[in-house]
Amino acid sequence: MVCRSESSEGLLADVHTPEFFNGIRASGIPNHSLTLKVGSPVMLLRNIDHSHGLCSGTRLIVTKLAEHVIEAKISTGDHTGNRVLVPRMSMTPSDPRLSFKFKRKQFPLMLSYAMTINKSQGQMLSHVGLLLKKPAFVHGQLYVAASRVSNPKGLKILICNELGNSCNSTTNVVYKEVFNNL
Structure with a gap:
């Protein structure tokens, strides 16, 4: 959704369709579509709770899927084996190339079969x-x-x-x- 202070009327509103926003790939937010199954290896893209091991870069294995939360087991670090809940979050990209601000409500995860x-x-x-x-x-x-x-x-x-x-x-x-x- 376009942030209220950045919303525009007329021609620009016609260009900024949901399909347009869903296709944007920007730093600071995962891609629009995330297809997961139980057992999928994922990586956390946001710091959520350091004390429970939910830091950016933490690798997890999906154990349960729901509409607003994902249960996963931490697979690396001091908290290996702990079951955690990852909520959907509102995220705004930090990409300076975008001339407008928008936010997505989604899980801060990406599939992680490989990593840098x-x-x-x-x-x-x-x-x-x-x-x-x-x-x-x-x-x-x-x-x-x-x-x-x-x-x-x-x-x-x-x-x-x-x-x-x-x-x-x-x-x-x-x-x-x-x-x-x-």
């Missing part, structure tokens, strides 16, 4: 798969990704060359300019 290296920091996982389509040039990120796995047998790495074929090695990129002026 940054989101994995601080978590221990039983299985980690790394897809290296390009040479890794930030050694700290490669270390974080590989060190998230609790057992080396749970680590799988796929390295691709320029043609997209799998190979056994990758280039260790080091920019010598970094060492200038030391």
